[in-house]
Amino acid sequence: GQQVMQIPQYQHVQEGEDFTTYCNSSTTLSNIQWYKQRPGGHPVFLIQLVKSGEVKKQKRLTFQFGEAKKNSSLHITATQTTDVGTYFCAVPFSKTSYDKVIFGPGTSLSVIP
């Protein structure tokens, strides 16, 4: 089955520093989704990437899908305390999966004020 890795597992940054998390798949992906889960909360959808080499921006967040569609990254510029949480990538369960996704292990971000 599909396997997805995320690094790093944890990241502690000073407020204002940048942050990047990487997601890697063992197989070529049709799409990849990113979610954020605040401590004690539920995952919230951030974005979906579909095209090879795609780059999308949401304010201070930049999402990238690799050319081979096997990896993706999420970069946050000038982190703020509101960025604290765990960031998960989610990939299709299989090439024929219908809505079903599996979640990466997540990267937990701590921001020191």
Added chain:
Amino acid sequence: GAVVSQHPSWVICKSGTSVKIECRSLDFQATTMFWYRQFPKQSLMLMATSNEGSKATYEQGVEKDKFLINHASLTLSTLTVTSAHPEDSSFYICSAPTIPGFKQPQHFGDGTRLSIL
């Protein structure tokens, strides 16, 4: 935006009790819903796919008789943890895509924290 409501938010009960968790789609119809379990500091693990009008599909290693899923209407799926034991204590979350189909983002309920004493 799309909203998924989950109830209850917290459950604390004695070992051996059965617990029912409800997941509702509030402003859209969900023919498919997903149930996840999340242990502290871990990722979401898919337990089962709830299909309206048919049997749920369970992931490998998930006991069907332990975790009963019913999807009786287009807006409601329920997960019943039968004869719960302390090892069943976890954060249970449901999700649903607003539009069934490939590559649709999931909208999550607030989750249910289950503590079995």
